[in-house]
Amino acid sequence: MKAGTALMKLCLWTFLILTILFIFLPSFYLLVISFEPSKLERIPRNFSEFSIKWYIRLFQRERLPGAIKQSIMVGLLTAVITSFLSLFSGLSYRKLRVKSYFLGLLIFPMFVPGIIAALSLSVFFKLINIRSSIYTVVFGHVLYALPYATIVTLVSFSGLKEGVIEAARDLGANGFRAFKDIIFPLTRGGIFGGALFGFLLSLNEFIRAYFLSGWQETLSIYMFGQMKGGADPSIYALAGFILSISILLVLIAVVYFSFIRHSSHSMS
Amino acid sequence: MKTKIGKSKGSSLSFLTLLPPVLFVIILGVLPLILIIIWSFFEPTEYWIKPHLTIAAYLKFITLGRYITFVKTLRVSITVTFLALIIGYPIAYFIRKVVREKFRNILLFIFIIPFFLSYIVRVFSLRLILGRYGVINNVLIWMGLISVPIEGLLFNEFAVHIGLLSSYLPFMIFPIVLSIERVGDSTIEASQDLGAPFFQTLIRVIIPLTKPGIFAGCIFVFVSSLGTTVEWDLLGGVSEFSTQQMLESLMMALKFPSAFAISTLILAITICALLLGFKYAKMGKLFETLE
Numbered sequence: 075m076k077a078g079t080a081l082m083k084l085c086l087w088t089f090l091i092l093t094i095l096f097i098f099l100p101s102f103y104l105l106v107i108s109f110e111p112s113k114l115e116r117i118p119r120n121f122s123e124f125s126i127k128w129y130i131r132l133f134q135r136e137r138l139p140g141a142i143k144q145s146i147m148v149g150l151l152t153a154v155i156t157s158f159l160s161l162f163s164g165l166s167y168r169k170l171r172v173k174s175y176f177l178g179l180l181i182f183p184m185f186v187p188g189i190i191a192a193l194s195l196s197v198f199f200k201l202i203n204i205r206s207s208i209y210t211v212v213f214g215h216v217l218y219a220l221p222y223a224t225i226v227t228l229v230s231f232s233g234l235k236e237g238v239i240e241a242a243r244d245l246g247a248n249g250f251r252a253f254k255d256i257i258f259p260l261t262r263g264g265i266f267g268g269a270l271f272g273f274l275l276s277l278n279e280f281i282r283a284y285f286l287s288g289w290q291e292t293l294s295i296y297m298f299g300q301m302k303g304g305a306d307p308s309i310y311a312l313a314g315f316i317l318s319i320s321i322l323l324v325l326i327a328v329v330y331f332s333f334i335r336h337s338s339h340s341m342s
Numbered sequence: 343m344k345t346k347i348g349k350s351k352g353s354s355l356s357f358l359t360l361l362p363p364v365l366f367v368i369i370l371g372v373l374p375l376i377l378i379i380i381w382s383f384f385e386p387t388e389y390w391i392k393p394h395l396t397i398a399a400y401l402k403f404i405t406l407g408r409y410i411t412f413v414k415t416l417r418v419s420i421t422v423t424f425l426a427l428i429i430g431y432p433i434a435y436f437i438r439k440v441v442r443e444k445f446r447n448i449l450l451f452i453f454i455i456p457f458f459l460s461y462i463v464r465v466f467s468l469r470l471i472l473g474r475y476g477v478i479n480n481v482l483i484w485m486g487l488i489s490v491p492i493e494g495l496l497f498n499e500f501a502v503h504i505g506l507l508s509s510y511l512p513f514m515i516f517p518i519v520l521s522i523e524r525v526g527d528s529t530i531e532a533s534q535d536l537g538a539p540f541f542q543t544l545i546r547v548i549i550p551l552t553k554p555g556i557f558a559g560c561i562f563v564f565v566s567s568l569g570t571t572v573e574w575d576l577l578g579g580v581s582e583f584s585t586q587q588m589l590e591s592l593m594m595a596l597k598f599p600s601a602f603a604i605s606t607l608i609l610a611i612t613i614c615a616l617l618l619g620f621k622y623a624k625m626g627k628l629f630e631t632l633e
Contacts (some may be wrong), residue, residue, distance in 0.1 A: 086436045090449070093433060097456055097508055100467035103477065107470060115475050159363040166360035174626055180363060181629075183371045185561060185616055187569025189586045190605045193593060194374035201377070217371050220363070222457075271457075278460035280572060285593075294462055301466050301576060313463040320459050328451075 101317055108314035113307055128311035137296060138312075145293035148208050148283070149276040152215040156272035157265050159220055160227040164261065165253075167228055168236065177228075184221040191217065192285035199286070206288025214282035219275040223268030230264020263334045270327050274320055375609060382602035391598050399603035408588065412604065415585040416611075418499065419567035422506040423514075426563045427556065429507075430514030434555075435548070437515075438522040439530075450519065453512045465505045465576050472496040472504065472577075497579025505573035510566045514559035520628050521555025522548070557623035561615050568608055 103117075110118045111125040118124050132138065163180060170176055183191065192214060199210050234257065242252040258265070280294040287295060293316060300309050382399055384391040403409055437449045456464065471477045472495040479491040495501065525548060533543040549556070574584040585604060592601040619625040 083440065086432065086440065090433055090436060093429060093511070094452060097453075097464075097511065100471050100508070101459060101464050103470055104463065104467035115470060115473075159366060162359040163363045166357070170360070174629075176360070176364070177629055178626070179367055179372075183367060185565055185612060186371070186375065187565050187608055187612065189569045189571060189589055190375070190378075190608055191371070191569070193589060193601065193605060194378045195370060196593075197381075197598070198370070198374035198377060213370055216366070220367065224363070274458045278458075278462070280462055281570065294460065297460075298462055298572070298575075301462070309466075313460075313466060316460050317463050324455060324458050 104310055105314045105317055108307075108310035110307075115307075126311075128308040129315065132308045132311045132315065135308075137291070141291050141293045141296040144208055144287075144290055145277055148211050148215060148292060149273040151209075151212045152219055152276035153269040153272035155212065155216045156219045156223045157227075157269035159216070160223040160268045161265055163224050164227045164231040164264070165257070167231065168234070177224075180224045181221040183217050188218075188281045189285075192282040195282070196285045206286055206290075208287065208290050208292075210286040210288075211283050211292065212276075214286045215276040215279055216272070218279060218282060219272040222271045222275065226267040226271060227261070227264040230261045230267070234260055263331060266330070267327075270323065274323060278316070278320065378602040379606045379609065382599055382606045384599055386597060386599050389596055396599075399599035402600055403603055403607075408600075408604065411583055411588055412585050412607065415568065418502060418506070418584075419564050422503055422510070422567050423560050423564045425503070425507055426511050426514040427560060430511055430559060431518055431556070434515050434518035435522055438519050439527075453515050456509075456512045461509050461570075462572055462576075465509060465572050468501070468505055468508060468577060469496060472501055496577065497581070499578070499582055501577035501579075502573050502582060502584075505577040506567045506570070509570070509573060510563045513562035513566060517558035517562065517628060518552060518555040521552040521558075524627070525551045553623040554619075554625045554627045557619040558625050558628055561612075561619055561625075564615065565612055568612070 106117050107115060108128060109124040109126065110116055111123060111127050163176075167173065167176065195210075195214050195217070196206070199206065199213075204210060238256055238260075239252055242256045247255065278294060280298055283292045283295055284298070291299075297309075297312055297316065300306075300312060381391055383395050383397065385394040385396050385398065403412075437446055441449060469476070473479070474491045474493060474496070476495070478495060479488075482488045483491070529547060529551070530543060533547045534540070538546065569586070571584070571586040571590060574582060574587055578584070585608070589601050589604055592598075592604070
């Protein structure tokens with residue numbers, strides 16, 4: 075029996091690692107290939123062969139800086155609006171009686187197929203005479219990111235004890251003061267987490283941006299066009315570039331959140 | 343007295359903070375869907391639609407054979423959902439119930455990362471694995487199993503399946519982890535103490551108790567597969583055509599009612615799945631931890 079469970083465990087570990095490789099290995103492989111100087115689709119033969127040639131060539135492209143700027147704009151706006159909306163949800167959720175309906179409505183967009191959300195929003199904007207621009211993309215992206223950000227924010231608010239806020243009120247703090255000194259410090263992890271979700275989901279989103287952006291292309295739209303079109307190896311550099319930005323942001327977030335956790339541990 | 347005033351102030355304030363997110367989702371997330379459902383029964387004009395009720399768009403769905411693509415897309419999405427469940431369930435169980443806590447958080451974090459990476463890049467990178475000069479062919483040739491690269495790995499339905507699975511597997515894992523969390527260790531131990539072998543405990547106790555997570559995961563994967571074009575565009579090649587690409591080209595050709603009719607059908611399927619999930623699988627229980 076004991077040997078059987080050990081074997082079972084080994085099998086499950088192997089299965090798990092294979093699955094993780096299935097999810098991550100292709101992207102990692104692409105990242106390595108983007109440093110191969112020749113036009114071949116291969117890993118650089120030795121360390122000295124690693125070259126950023128394609129990355130340099132990439133930034134000589136005319137349309138790329140515009141697309142990057144567009145994407146950062148959209149991402150930042152999405153992050154700000156999303157975190158404000160989910161903060162509002164967090165604040166009202168505690169006192170709500172019809173919690174499940176509220177939550178159900180807020181996470182409903184998660185269950186709408188991306189292309190349908192994109193298509194319906196684009197004709198809706200057309201109906202009310204709003205022309206496609208990066209702002210219509212922002213609306214689409216907030217709708218996309220809001221369920222994730224709401225869940226992250228609500229999780230952080232669920233750790234908030236009502237008594238702490240009441241104590242602050244009893245000591246004479248007004249609503250704003252209670253928020254600034256008590257609620258925000260205790261829930262900032264969730265609020266920033268929501269903002270991060272907003273930025274990264276927006277940066278990497280394609281189908282909504284494609285339907286809503288009009289002529290102003292985002293990084294994802296630009297990249298998708300390149301991938302469908304050509305076999306120029308700088309496409310690997312472009313993909314590697316986007317991958318690196320996302321990984322960097324995730325790493326920053328990890329450091330930040332472990333910092334928050336440590337500081338809240340020392341507080342309590 | 344003072345607290346009373348404070349409280350009533352608080353609740354009117356909480357009503358005010360409630361409004362922005364609720365209005366946002368209703369106006370931009372729900373209303374447009376209702377509009378396209380209604381508009382799918384309108385008549386097309388040259389550039390837009392006019393309010394003259396007809397089911398022409400749905401008839402065209404049948405007579406022009408669009409349903410063939412629709413059925414194929416549904417089949418692929420269902421297959422991918424099923425595969426994701428088969429792979430995702432043991433992983434979720436393993437992460438939540440077998441692995442030590444320290445590893446558990448690391449593993450959960452690993453499965454969050456894909457949400458933050460570009461799915462276009464992730465799908466595109468699969469070309470480097472499945473392609474003619476890709477990793478699989480290179481490895482097989484190096485091992486001496488084949489001498490000529492296999493062509494059938496990329497630009498077909500098989501590759502689309504792989505792409506969708508790689509994109510949406512994490513969506514299956516998280517809801518199941520959440521629902522397994524709700525099954526107490528004592529419940530599993532009780533079943534085993536009564537003499538049930540693990541497999542029987544799994545079938546009789548654990549799986550029924552984790553139905554909310556299974557349903558939520560399946561709906562996530564299914565809906566995401568139905569809503570994406572990237573996997574079909576980048577891995578399916580020219581021979582594979584999906585409903586999503588059909589929607590794109592119908593919108594491009596300004597054939598609005600036809601596009602809306604297909605969207606309505608997809609929405610109908612999604613909403614049925616959601617109703618089933620909430621009614622019979624009690625999916626709402628998944629979010630109770632937030633309350």
